[in-house]
Amino acid sequence: MAPTTNARRRLRRAGSSRRWMTAALIGAVALTAGCSSRTADSPAATADSGTLTLVDQRGETIALDGPAAKVAFTVMPAPSIFAAVDRSYDRIVGINQSTLVANQGGMFATMFPASAESPVVAGSDFVPNVETLVGLDPDVVVQWGDRGPDVTRPIEDAGFPLVGLEYGTQEDLETWIALFAQIAGKPERGEQLVEWQRAEQTAMRDKVAAQSDPRPRAMILSRTGDTYSTTSASGYDGFQFDLVGADLVTKGFVSDSGQVSPEQILTWDPEVIMLSGFDQSTPADIYADPRLATVSAVQNKRVYKTPLGGYRWQVPSAESPLMWQWMHQVLYPGERTGELRENIRVAFDDLFAYDISEDEIDQVLRLDLNEDATNYDQFLR
Structure with a gap:
């Protein structure tokens, strides 16, 4: 069964670029007094056509018609990071089984009651449940981008745009924050959260050095x-x-x-x-x-x-x-x-x-x- 097209705003792949999102999106950003210095030609800039473009961690350049209204996450802990960027759970329509367990066992369900009943779109193997995704009809699916076609191809074959992530470093985390901020249409919010992470790292290093x-x-x-x-x-x-x-x-x-x-x-x-x-x-x-x-x-x-x-x-x-x-x-x-x-x-x-x-x-x-x-x-x- 193919996903419907009239209920979903399509993400269009705009080719491929092997630039790191961190270097292009975060590294060139300087925050001063809460103001953004993002340039108009950054990977997340709004083009004349009204699209937003972003570069995922596979190096794929993706264009979005506008901020996504519905996002599905086959990976964890991405939903909580996206919720922190958006200060809301409203756009999250599907999550990993492990994320659901964490939501139900901790504070997340108290803060966002809907998170305790979110549909599960993947399990511990991260293989997507395409039938569930079709029913949810998200604007974009966030998946691991470095674990092979078994976890990415079913999503793309079903016609859903995919943002691929990599895991393991602080730089990866900062990249996720920046990517999610672009998906939500809130680039400045992403910059603020990354700046907080970096400031806390500096403060901790100073404390340990002393x-x-x-x-x-x-x-x-x-x-x-x-x-x-x-x-x-x-x-x-x-x-x-x-x-x-x-x-x-x-x-x-x-x-x-x-x-x-x-x-x-x-x-x-x-x-x-x-x-x-x-x-x-x-x-x-x-x-x-x-x-x-x-x-x-x-x-x-x-x-x-x-x-x-x-x-x-x-x-x-x-x-x-x-x-x-x-x-x-x-x-x-x-x-x-x-x-x-x-x-x-x-x-x-x-x-x-x-x-x-x-x-x-x-x-x-x-x-x-x-x-x-x-x-x-x-x-x-």
């Missing part, structure tokens, strides 16, 4: 049943652990599945363990595992469940600066009660147009799961 304490050994850990897995230092965690002043113990670790044995964790002996938000593991589970009893983080009660805000904070998102602050305070605890809470309050208002309550901040910070962790009382209200 420290005299030894860098803690740390890791991200996932648990499913009795099986553990972790992340490689070559990915986003390598960037953000270094940014906040920690030595990621998984440096040099190579595994297609990410699985890691308890014996390897014992050898690494992390001083701090941060638990993934993609599973149901808790600090209590880790403390109760006799195989990890002699790990420093277990003995010193320094195992922490990562926060869940608009999305899981551990991965690149619009909320990443909040994750960096949380990580740094967990690694280097001090008398800073209330600092992160106030920053969450301000950020949620700016990102999601939402006035978050004290109880909801407790929920984001997983105070119920982390209450017994060393120095977690610094996050109390």
